[in-house]
Amino acid sequence: MKNLSKVTALALLISLSGSVVSTSVFAAPNYEEIEKRKNAKTKVMSERTGKKVMKAFEFVDAEDFNGAIAVLKELDPSDEFDRATIDRYLGQLYAQVDNYQLAIKYTQDAIKPDELNFNDQEQAMKLLGDLLANIKKYKEAKQAYIDWMDFTGEEDPTVYTRIAQASYELGQFKDVVEPAERAIELNAKKEPKKAPFQLLMAAHYEAKEFDKAVKILERMVKTWPTDGKAWVNLGKFYMQVEDYEKGLTTMDIAYDSGFFESETDYKVLAQLYSFVGVPYKAGFHMEKAITDGKVKRIKQNVTAMASYFHNAKNIKTAAKYYEEAAEFDNDAELFRKAGALRLQEEQFDKAVVLLKRALDEGSDKKGTIYSDLAEAYLQQEKYKQAYAAITKAAEDPSTRKFARSWKTFIKDKAQRNGVSL
Structure with missing residues (x-):
């Protein structure tokens, strides 16, 4: 069948704890009845029906599924077993041509009389669940899978995973846990599969149970130590639950192992360095990622880089990047920060240029800017400009007190240097 892989593939698009359950949570198989079914005499089609079916199979061998359907539709057997068998084949063939509505109808018709041999009946029941899931009838698909477990008495990790997937698609996130955990337990006896783990992680994420999502990812990393996506997601979830030290350790491992794939990965690493109080490393990693083209050189990212270097007291580098960020859209506040x-x-000349640019772009922190301008001019012994700037600063309520005392100081210093204001 062409598209049934979509049923389980949906889980793989999401990156995602638990209890062990038994079949009885979902189904109540009658094992005595199951044994009777398995040991019942095998039924065979009538000769006339069998000949038509063989003719249909010739079309199937030639991959002419519509031709095979046409041959089988000519049949109208009175025998219930023959009828159920024809319906089963029609269900499979309609699935091959992507006509899922008719595939479901004929598969249901094949199952309903309970006339098929045991293996054919159970295969049809499982197919019905897959078909229903494929057209997003997840509630009905869940019931079909439970009916299959009732009928067979078997536990199939793939079926449990599909029940978990259906619950996830229905938004029943708590109902994902038990079937997914059972799938994990059964798979562990053969080969672990990622899909149920990922479903668990997604369900806990959607339920905002981030601490539980962390536990799932820890199990995934332990099971698949080379799974880069699991390492990266674990680092991000540690940050989500504010365990920054573990988050940084995890992201560092992922970075050194070459597991980063997206811009977000590099930005999260920088953020974690900042959160644990190592802003220089945050700036270093952000700068390298931007230089290497891993992170876009846009205002938001350049501003973040400037902020990291600023917090690290790397004043020269921070000023350079604040200025670069400001130029993207003439941001007055960033020009002010760069000037300060x-x-x-x-760098008094540069400070003056940047601070005046902040004023030109309409900064609302005029008192602070004029105070800084006054200091920059004063350091260059430009007393008239310094006095004019501090006079402006005195007009702003936020800097008035400071500016008045400085105004007197600047005036006195100018006079001592023979400058008349």
Whole structure:
């Protein structure tokens, strides 16, 4: 069948704890009745029906499924077993041509009389669940899978995974846990599969149970130590639950192992360094990622980089990146920050240019900017400009007190240097 892989593939698109359950949680098989069914005499089709079926199979061998359907539709056997067998074949063939509505109808018709041999009946019942899931009838699909377990008395990890998937698609996130955990337990006896783990993680995420999602990812990393996506997702979820130290350790491992795939991965690593109080490393990693083209050189990212270097007291680098970020859209506040940092590193000419640019772009922190301008001019012994700037600062309520005391200081210093204001 062409598209049935979609049923389980949906789980793989999401990156995602638990209890062990028994079949009785979902089904109540009668094992005595099951044994009777298995040991019952095998039924065979009538000769006339059998000949038509063989003719239909010739079309199937040639991959002419519509031709095979046409041959089988000519049949109208009175025998219930023959009828059920024909319906089963029609269900399979309609699935091959992607006519899922008719595939479901004929498969249901084949199952209903309970006339098929045991293996054919159970295969049809499982197929019905797959078909219903494929057209997003998840509630009905869940019941079909439970009916299959009732009929066979078997536990199939794939069926449990599909029940969990159906519950997830229905938004029944708590109902995902038990079948997914049972699938994990059964798979562990052969070969672990990622799909039920990922469903569990997705369900806990959607339920905002981030601590439980972390536990699932820890199990995944232990089971698949080379799964880069699991390592990266675990690091992100540690950050979600504010366990920044573990998050940083995990993301560092993922980074060093070459597991990063997206821009977000690099940004999360930088954020985690910042959260644990190592802003220089945050800035370093952000700068490298931008330089290497792993993170886009856009205002938001350049601003973050500037902020990291600022917090690390790397004033020169922070000023450079604040200025770069400001130029994206003439951001007055970023020009002000860049100017203030240039003032700190005693780049007075640059400070003046940037601070005036902040005023030109309409900054609402005029008192602070004029105060910084006054200091920059004063350091260059430009007393008239310094006095004019501090006079402006005195007009702003937020800097009035400071500016008035500085105004007197600047005036006195100018007079001592023979400058008349």
